[in-house]
Amino acid sequence: MSADETRKSSGGAAGEEASLLPAGHPLREELYGESHARPFPVVSAPVRISHLAMLADPGEAAAHRARLEALAAVHGVAPPPPDTMAWYAAFPGFTVRWERHTEFCTYTFLRPDDHEVPFARTAIDVLPQGWLASLPGALLVAVHATVVAGEPPDPFCPELQAQFDGKMVVGSRIVDDRAVVWTSLQLHGDGFARYLVCNMGLNDFQTGRTVQRLLEIETYRILALLGYPEAKRVWPRVRRLDMELARLIDRLARTDGPTSEQQLLMELSGISQAIEHMRSDTNYRFSATRAYMAAMNRRLEDLREHKYPGRSSITKFLERRMRPALDTCDSVDAHLQDLSLRVARATEALRARIETSIEEQNRDMLESLNRRSLQQLRLQQTVEGLSVAAISYYLVGLLNYGLKGLEKAGLALPVEALTALLIGPVVLGVWWLVRWRRNRINARHN
Structure with a gap:
């Protein structure tokens, strides 16, 4: 039997088996494919990697695909399909990985290179002039990573410090001591952060997975910190509303008379609207901060770090440096929720007092009507x-x-x-x- 006949017979058998199945859910194939939608890259050392994360609105997805189509046309590569959320393509001499997320998209360029100086050349050097500057959205994360094979340099040697422009270096042994990673977690003169990975026993798949985790750690930690400027922006307003609410609650204990109670109720309603407006403005950002932090912590756990004596690990460094900012976000969010509950309780107490006063007025009116009825x-x-x-x-x-x-x-x-x-x-x-x-x-x- 020929190969074509074999395929036809097997395809016919598969079709017959499928015809015996009940009707499938319309999302069945999409859900099965979701687990394989963003596979890890397969990376062979030595390689240079450049990674960009751009904040982008959903309406800019078409503009991003247009830039990818232009890059593909220059190198004679098939363009990304319409409405795709992830696109991986091999170009002459380098590889492009593009992924669309909820509020950002990422560009990752991988270029095999065995140059001795880790960051002397980068993966974006092969891109057309001006192509990066034409990307839509706002650049948030930019990383250069270099993966080399062999034993790592001494963590305190001048050569390692020189690769990071003399900045403080943090790092550790990772993935059961089969690799070492060094980084400064800072932007350098070219506007990029830097990661140096020394592969001492990882296969190509494990290397790609490790590199992907490092890039995601850098991306998620910066995205998580987007909530901190928002927390600092609203904190003075939160404090003012807190003091104003305390003043109104103090007035509530001393207020008597329907006119003053109605005025107090209007002021409480205004504070409630201001609080709910701030919660509406900040809820997404603070929720995203918690989600990004959880994703970053999972990636850090997957690294399985073993620290060098005298050097901070990435996990410990990020925990120590990011915790105050994240605690500020949590504090502001919790304070807004507490204000919302307090103003709701104060409003409820005032409404109860007003209703009681109205009931007393109704009772007096009924008694007056009863007296008039008796007189009549x-x-x-x-x-x-x-x-x-x-x-x-x-x-x-x-x-x-x-x-x-x-x-x-x-x-x-x-x-x-x-x-x-x-x-x-x-x-x-x-x-x-x-x-x-x-x-x-x-x-x-x-």
């Missing part, structure tokens, strides 16, 4: 009594006139006596009729 009832009863007397008086008068008329007609009637006898039944009848009518009206309204 008594007045009504008085009016009803007068009405019964008046109606009875007129009825008795009418009956008296009737009896007198009968007497003049020839009937011998004791008019005065009969009139006196009719007064009682007439009054009782009128009283019953008025009461019956009032009860009927009340029953209709109830």
Whole structure:
């Protein structure tokens, strides 16, 4: 059987097996591929690496791809596909790795080079003139890394210090003592940080993974520190709001009267809006700081550092130097949350007081209405009594006139006596009729 026939038969079998499966989730293939979307580079020493991290808005992704397409066209390389989040391509004499993240994108250039001086040449030397300057976004991280094979130099020798322009060097043995890394964790005259890695037993895959971790440590530590300027910017406003809230809470204990309570409620509402506005402005940055710190710490743990006597390891140095800035971010974030809770409690207490005052006013109003209703009832009863007397008086008068008329007609009637006898039944009848009518009206309204 030919190779084509074999592929057809195997493909047909795979198709038949797939047809036996239930309907797949629309994201199934994407989720399977996510674990392999950003593989570690395979690095053979000696090699020079340049790494850039650019802050970029989501709308600038097309502009980044356009710059990559222009670079690919210069070297006759296939351009990145549309909407890609990561692109790795081999160029003549160097390799390009581009990755798009949530708020930044990274460019990594790898160039095999066995020059004896670690940072005399860099991977970006092979790029077209002006290409880097045309990249969209703001440059945040820039790193040159050099990987050499063999034993590392003495950590206190002048030659090592010279590679880092005389700056303080930190470093350690990493990956179970199979490599050594040195860095100053500072920017040098060319605007780049520097890492020197001496490979003493790592294979190409392990070397690439180690280099990737070092580049991510440098990227994540700078991104994590973006929260520190934000914390310093809002801290004076947080302190002012804290003092203003304390003043309002003190007034709350001494406030009496609906007018002053309403004014205090309006001021508390203004402070609440200012606090929530600041929390909205800083929440993403402080959350990102915590996430980047967690990612950096995981990469540091993966290095498995063993320190040199007399030299600080990267982990210890970053923990000591970054902790105050990160504690400031955490403190400001916690203070904003505490202010939000305190103003909510003060507002709730003031609202409860206002509601209690309103309930007391309602109770007094109901009591006043009850008193007025009682007065109206008594007045009504008085009016009803007068009405019964008046109606009875007129009825008795009418009956008296009737009896007198009968007497003049020839009937011998004791008019005065009969009139006196009719007064009682007439009054009782009128009283019953008025009461019956009032009860009927009340029953209709109830």
